[in-house]
Amino acid sequence: MNDHSLARHRPGTDGALARLARFCHRRRRLVVLAWIAGVVALAIAGFGYGAAPENDFSGGDSDSAKAQALIERHFPERQGDTLTLAIRTERGIDDPVARRRIEKTLADLAASPVVGPVTSPYQDRSLATQDRRIARTTVPLTRKEVDKTEVKPLVEMVRNASGDGVTLALGGTQAEKAETPPQGSAESVGILAAAVILFIAFGSLVAMGLPIVTALLAIVAGIALMKLVGYVVPAPDFTVVIAAMVGLGVGIDYALFIVTRYKDGLRDGDEPETATVKAIATAGHAVLFAGTTVVIALMGLIVMGQRLMTGVAVATSAIVLVTMIAAVTLLPAFLGFTGHKIDSLRLPRRTSRERRTLAERWAGVVQRRPLVSAVLAGAVLVVLAAPTLSMRLSNPDASVQPRDRSSYLSYEIxxxxxxxxxxxxxxxxxxxxxxxxxxxxxxxxxxxxxxxxxxxxxxxxxxxxxxxxxxxxxxxxxxxxxxxxxxxxxxxxxxxxxxxxxxxxxxxNAATVDTADDVGSRLPLMIAVVVAVSLVLLIALVRSVTIALQAAVMNLLSIGAAYGVLVAVVQWGWLGSALGFPTAMPITTWVPMMIFPVLFGLSMDYEVFLISRVREEYERTGDTRAAVAHGMARTAKVITAAAAIMIAVFTTSLLGSDVAVKQGGLGMAVAVLIDATVIRLVLVPAVMELCGKANWWMPGRRAPKRAPAPSAEAGESAVGEEIRV
CATH class of the missing domain: 3.30.70 (Alpha-Beta Plaits)
Known part of the structure; x- marks a missing residue:
């Protein structure tokens, strides 16, 4: 066989991705410099001149939208937002000491350039209770959209004005936003946790750093691009936090899969360039498919028919797309610089001489009792999902804010x-x-x-x-x-x-009810569209109708279980205070429809990486049981590390202060945990064992030919390689 024929039959040495990887590896300085220049340019444009977020979910044909349109048309003076000053006194508002303090506060508020005329409770007696101990007044803002940096000094001023038996608090939507601190160190904690997990998985500081650096550059570029896209498709302010979490998780995970394949190539004796080309042409192929699945799932949000949720879908998809591009262009350039030094600065560890890994032995345990394992796992998922039936949707207001906030104190008074x-x-x-x-x-x-x-x-x-x-x-x-x-x-x-x-x-209030009703009615349609499109893609990828259907059903079960846990924690209050939720509250309206496509796409990612390995073994041996055991053994470490990174990144949202974002992060973390444990470790091997050869049913497909003896090179065919056979 000539050299050309060898190249044609050698996995991961030809094709568009292989040529791209080879170019990026050889022209690594040019690629890295181009990426740095592109990220800097995007950051300057996006962070300096990007579109401001838009949070007006009104509109459409709902009753509340029609009311708002009527008010805007005939009551232009009511367009500005308002704050509410709440007053509680021990001796009544007419006490001389209390009155001086209250009137000074009213004067200070009225002196602000963003505040309109303020009516005093001394002018309008209806603004106070009959016993005159509690009073209120509306503080009109001069503009419909006032920046929270202009409102925060007012909140602090009112808070500091309390004393002498007088309690003052400023409430309202703008006050809540002004008091809500940024996510702060949550992202940093997520990156640190990911670094620790990668170091444990790879045992090398260099191998640990590559996925993190690649993901961070991609996220900066993705967020900047998202802000620029906001001029065309506006998105609400929570989009940045959610998109950053998703981008950080998938960015590190995708780089993790490719670096793992690269290390495997070096271990098999390949030169760095060859190992890079094989890693990108194989694992990179699976990464592109997985990322495309996430993007398509996110685009399912368009079915909801809400303008701002379409903005969320487009913005988050932009970050995922940038992370995909970084994984197959920037990462091979970095690998060109590291070469054989990928294992530098290693963590000392003992080399295991076990022939069968723990994952392989566990698969054997499940396969010996597949029906019992499937029933028990299914029962656990159904029990976890049961609370979903009582899910209520709403939007957070002052009553669910942390108890030390001025907005909550205003609500209480x-x-x-x-x-x-x-x-x-x-x-x-x-x-x-x-x-x-x-x-x-x-x-x-x-x-x-x-x-x-x-x-x-x-x-x-x-x-x-x-x-x-x-x-x-x-x-x-x-x-x-x-x-x-x-x-x-x-x-x-x-x-x-x-x-x-x-x-x-x-x-x-009525707008929240309308939004919740709209989400409840459209959510099943979105789920159906996302599942149907993902199903078609997965069938095309793995060439098995049975496995694609298994994946869809299992993903739905894991997401349903995550919904159930979210309801139990947030709505029922189980462990809610321990996880940072001030009180029991309904699920925020955008959370279920936002996390479903994200989770479905991510679950498909893990399905792709596992099943492609299983199918590789099946195509080689024709033995489903052995294929599942070997496939789990080959992917358990990398999928576990990837899932652990996702869980760590999503869980860090609980360190923040936005209760809606915390709900989204908790739901996604629980879903990934369930997917990586109950689904991948129990249901997948059990169901595939029960289905046997039916796993590989595909109209018009022929049975695989067993290879007489797998070569080392063929045995190490990468994730996604056999997909293209």
């Missing part, structure tokens, strides 16, 4: 003085005049509804074309009874009330 529903007002908007009736009978009907504490008199717009009034529930923002009240008003009260036709129920 106002709830004590004016009822828990004061922070959950419903805003009713309707047209008047030109055939529309007097809104006062309507106000009376709403005020008499069970669950309504009181309703305000109607306010007619300056053009006389619209009217608004507010109603305050007897229950709080997060209470299920408040959501039920919104539905009852719309379905029963307003249709029967005089002039109830054409009345829209809006406000932040």
């Amino acid at each position: 106002l709830s004590e003085g004016f009822g828990p529903g004061y922070g959950a007002p419903l805003i009713f908007a309707t047209e008047v005049g030109s055939g529309h009736g007097d809104p006062r009978p309507l106000v009376a009907a709403v005020g008499a509804t069970e669950g309504i504490a009181y309703a305000t008199p109607p306010q007619v717009s300056a053009d006389g074309q619209a009217a608004v009034f507010m109603a305050f529930p007897t229950t709080g923002y997060q209470d299920e009874a408040t959501a039920d009240l919104v539905h009852r008003l719309r379905d029963d009260v307003l249709p029967k009330a005089p002039g109830g036709d054409g009345v829209y129920v809006g406000g932040p």
